[in-house]
Amino acid sequence: MPDLEIPALCLVLLIGVPDDLRADFARRHFAPEEVQTSLEGASERLSRGLLTVLDAPHLRALERAGAAQLARDQNVQAVALVLDPPLTSSDMQTRQDVADLHRELGGHDSPGLRVEGFRAAHRLRSRAELDSVQLRRVPLKPDRRGLHGPFDLIGDVHGCLTELLSLLSGLGYTVSGALEVTAPAGRTAAFLGDLGDRGPDTPGVLRLVMGMVQSGTALCVQGNHDAKLLRALQGHPVRVTHGLEVSLEQLSYEPPEFGGAVRDFLAALPHHLLLDDGRLVAAHAGLPAHLQGRDSGRVWSFALYGDVERQGHDENGLPIRRDWAATYHGPALVAYGHTPVQQPRWKNRTVNLDTGCVFGGQLSALRYPELSTVSVPAQAAYREAGRALMEVGPEERGA
Ligand code: MN
Numbered sequence: 001m002p003d004l005e006i007p008a009l010c011l012v013l014l015i016g017v018p019d020d021l022r023a024d025f026a027r028r029h030f031a032p033e034e035v036q037t038s039l040e041g042a043s044e045r046l047s048r049g050l051l052t053v054l055d056a057p058h059l060r061a062l063e064r065a066g067a068a069q070l071a072r073d074q075n076v077q078a079v080a081l082v083l084d085p086p087l088t089s090s091d092m093q094t095r096q097d098v099a100d101l102h103r104e105l106g107g108h109d110s111p112g113l114r115v116e117g118f119r120a121a122h123r124l125r126s127r128a129e130l131d132s133v134q135l136r137r138v139p140l141k142p143d144r145r146g147l148h149g150p151f152d153l154i155g156d157v158h159g160c161l162t163e164l165l166s167l168l169s170g171l172g173y174t175v176s177g178a179l180e181v182t183a184p185a186g187r188t189a190a191f192l193g194d195l196g197d198r199g200p201d202t203p204g205v206l207r208l209v210m211g212m213v214q215s216g217t218a219l220c221v222q223g224n225h226d227a228k229l230l231r232a233l234q235g236h237p238v239r240v241t242h243g244l245e246v247s248l249e250q251l252s253y254e255p256p257e258f259g260g261a262v263r264d265f266l267a268a269l270p271h272h273l274l275l276d277d278g279r280l281v282a283a284h285a286g287l288p289a290h291l292q293g294r295d296s297g298r299v300w301s302f303a304l305y306g307d308v309e310r311q312g313h314d315e316n317g318l319p320i321r322r323d324w325a326a327t328y329h330g331p332a333l334v335a336y337g338h339t340p341v342q343q344p345r346w347k348n349r350t351v352n353l354d355t356g357c358v359f360g361g362q363l364s365a366l367r368y369p370e371l372s373t374v375s376v377p378a379q380a381a382y383r384e385a386g387r388a389l390m391e392v393g394p395e396e397r398g399a
Contacts, residue, residue, distance in 0.1 A: 003133075003134045003135070003136040004122055004133050004134065004135050004136065005135075005136050005137075005138050006079050006120075006135055006136070006137060006138070007051075007076070007077050007079070007137070007138055007140055007295070008051060008137040008138060008139045008140060008143070009049060009050070009051055009076055009140055009143075009293070009294065009295075010051060010052075010071070010076050010077045010078065010079050011042060011046060011052050011053075011054060011067065011070065011071040011074070011076055011077070011078045011079070012030075012051070012052070012053045012054065012079050012080075012081055013053075013054050013056070013059070013064065013067050013078060013079070013080045013081070013118065014026060014035075014053055014054065014055045014056075014057070014081050014083070015056070015057050015059065015064075015080060015081070015082050015083070015101065016057060016081075016082050016083030016084050016101070016124075017057055017083075017087075017097050017098055017101075018087070019057065021083060021085070021130065022055065022057060022083055023055075025083055025130060026053060026055055029135050030053050033045075034050070034051055034052060034053050035053045035055050036052055036053065036054055036055070037054075037055055037056060038056075039054070039063075039066060039067065039070055042054045042067070042070060043070055043073075043074070046070070046071070046074040046076060047074060047290075049293055049294070051137070054067055057097075058097070060104070061104050061112070061116065064080075064113070064116050064118075065116045065117060068116050068117030068118055069117065071117075072117065072296065074294070075290075075291055075294035075295070075296035075298055075299050076294055076295065076296070077119040077120075077295065077296075078117060078118045078119060079118060079119060079120045079121075079122070080113045080118045080120070080121040080122070081122050081124070082101075082105065082113075082121060082122065082123040082124065083124050083130060084098075084101075084123055084124060084125050085124070085125065085126050085127045085129075085130055086125075086126070086127075105121075140293065140294070140295045141270040141271075141295070142270045142271065142272045142273055142274050142293060142294075142295065143274055143293060144219070144273050144274060144275050145274050145275065145276070145277050145278050145293075147188070147219075147275050147276065148275075148276050148277070149187070149188060149275065149276055149280075149368055149369065150186060150187050150188075150367065150368060150369060150370070151187070151188050151189070151190050151219075151275065151276075151280070151366075151367075151368040152171050152187060152188070152189045152190065152365050152366070152367055152368075152374075153189075153190045153191075153192060153282060153335040153353060153365060153366040153368060154167065154189060154190065154191050154192060154353065154363070154364075154365045155192050155337040155352075155353030155354040155355060155357075155363065155364050155365070156192065156193070156194040156223065156337040156338065156340075156353075156354040156356075156357070156358070157191070157194065157195050157196075157199070157205050157209075157357065157363065158194055158195070158196065158197055158198045158199040158202075158225070158243070158357065158358035158382075159195075159196050159197065159198060159199025159200055159201050159202035159204075159205055159243075159246070159247065159250075159358065159382075160199045160200070160201075160205070160357045160358055160363060160378065160379075160382070161199075161200070161201035161204040161205050161208065162200075162201075162379050163357050163362075163363040163376050163377075163378055163379060164205060164208065164363060165208075166363075166376045167363050167364075167365055167374065167375075167376045168181065168189070170374050170376060171184070171187075171189075171365055171367070171374055172184035172187070173187075173189070173217075175208070179204070179207055179208045179211060180211060180215075181208065181211065181212050181215070181217050181218075182217070183217040188216075188217060188218060188219060189212060189217060189218040189219070189365075190218065190219040190220070190221075190273065190275070190282050190335075191209055191218060191219070191220040191221070192221060192223070192282055192283075192284055192335060192336060192337040192353060192354070193220070193221045193222055193223025193224075193225075193226055193269075193284030193304070193337065193338075194223035194224065194225045194226060194284060194337065194338070194354075195209055195220070195223070195225075195226060196225060196226065196229055196243075196247045197225040197228075197229065197242065197243035197244055197246060197247050198242070198243030198246055198358045198382060198383045199243075199246070199357075199358045199382050199383075200382055201250070202246070202247040202250050202251070203250050203251055203253075203254050203258065206262050206265070207258075210261065210262070210265045213265070219273055219282070220269055221269060221270055221271065221272055221273055221282050221283060221284055221303070222266065222269035222270065222271055222284065222303075222304060223284040223285075223304060223337070223338065224284065224285070224304045224305050224338070225242070225243070225244070226266050226269065227266075227304055228242075228244055229244060229247055229262075229266060230263060230266040230267055232244060232248060233259055233262060233263040233266070234263060234267075242386075243358075243383065271283070271295075271299060271300040271303040271304060272284075272287050272292070272299070272303040274292060274293045274332075276368075276369075278292070278293065278332055279331075279332055279333065280332060280333050280335065280368060281330075281332045281333070281334045281335070282334075282335050282336075283302075283303040283334060283335075283336050284303060284304055284336060284337055284338050285302065285303060285304055285305055285306035285336060285337070285338035285339070286302075286303075286306060286307075286324050286325060286328075286334055286336035286338070286350060286352075287299070287302055287303050287334060287336075288302070288324060288328060288330065289328070289329060289330030289331070289332065291303075292330065292332060292334075302324075305319075305338075306321050306322075306324060306338055306339070307321065307322040307323075307324040308320065308321055308322075309321075309322070314387070316386055316387050318386055318387060321339060323347075325345075325347040325348060325350040325352070326347060326348075328347070328348040328349060328350050329348070330349060331349065332349065333349045333350070333351070333368070334349065334350040334351075335350075335351055335353060335366055335368070336350065336351075336352055336353070336354075337352060337353050337354030338352075338354055339352060339354060339390060340354050340355065340356030340359060340361065340385065340389045340390065341354065341355060341356070341389060341390045341391075341392050342355065342356070342361065342389045342390065342391055342392050343355060343362070343364075343375070343392050343397065344364050344366065344373045344375070344392075344397075345390070345392045345396045345397075346396050346397065346398060346399055347396055351366055351373075351399070353365065353366055353373070355375060355389075356378075356385065356389045357378045358378070358382050358383050359378075359381055359382075359383055359384070359385040359389065360378045360380065360381025360382070361377075361378055361389055362375040362376060362377050362378060363375065363376050363378070371399040
């Protein structure tokens with residue numbers, strides 16, 4: 001049978017009988033410390049960001065739902081492995097357990113487990129499958145810890161192609177007339193999201209960045225504007241405001257296949273990136289330590305929109321954003337954007353690189369590991385800011 005893929009960080013629920021087969025399976029596929037027998041033990045391991053197997057064959061539906069809830073609380077997926085070979089056992093209790101399990105899981109592909117909150121349920125139905133299956137651990141999309149840079153992290157571009165070209169040139173990148181980019185030796189650009197909307201040339205910025213990502217000279221995370229443009233390109237109903245109307249108008253002059261390429265590009269972007277052995281995080285609106293390197297709706301929402309009040313708006317009618325960086329305690333340096341500031345703002349181990357270019361501010365980059373910033377001034381104020389660019393205190397102006 002083909003390899004069975006599981007996320008490299010997740011909660012695996014190992015169910016099925018009899019005990020000896022399950023123990024043997026666990027021994028062959030997992031390290032002893034990965035296998036936990038209590039929710040408490042599983043919770044403790046997951047909180048440290050480690051793959052965890054919950055070996056608890058006798059969990060009933062209610063407790064299985066508790067395990068799925070634990071995975072949600074830890075912002076990881078829950079995956080069930082159901083070991084279900086034909087039994088030779090004459091043990092009546094075992095036979096009864098199997099019959100109960102089948103009834104609860106609801107038929108041959110275990111739809112019951114999805115109802116209980118498991119992302120995937122894999123069922124192994126024969127001794128041959130049990131013996132031959134290979135588990136392949138697939139790294140989560142944000143997990144690029146193996147990339148060590150050096151990086152040039154670039155804040156919200158919002159369609160400001162002229163300023164982007166000038167910034168790239170200042171960082172040592174060369175750009176051909178056809179917008180093909182050559183990076184200075186060994187360096188990789190990393191865009192912090194919000195490539196488009198409001199500014200004068202969203203298609204140009206997208207074409208440039210898509211080419212860089214394709215050729216390996218850049219990485220990119222998804223910003224809230226990118227997510228909304230994606231939904232529009234997918235044909236979902238969206239409110240065409242906050243500069244999206246500008247992007248859609250500009251894109252309407254492009255060949256139709258370009259819209260499709262943009263859609264595929266935006267859909268593939270990770271919600272954040274974990275780089276350099278976890279020492280550097282790139283996320284559009286920032287990310288606290290307990291969400292870094294994880295994958296859930298909560299992680300996506302924080303990384304794209306930040307720490308937003310559920311209700312209430314500020315004096316400009318915009319959602320209230322909490323200053324998540326003020327209480328950041330993580331060891332990783334977090335590079336982010338999203339909230340325009342007058343100059344790059346350092347707070348704890350975070351740096352905000354959205355210096356409001358599209359509002360007439362600057363376009364900024366952080367060189368990593370040097371930790372120096374490079375900014376170029378906007379050629380114009382392309383849009384009036386919905387709220388004033390945040391002032392940066394003297395103690396927040398350097399690493
Ligand atoms: Mn933005």
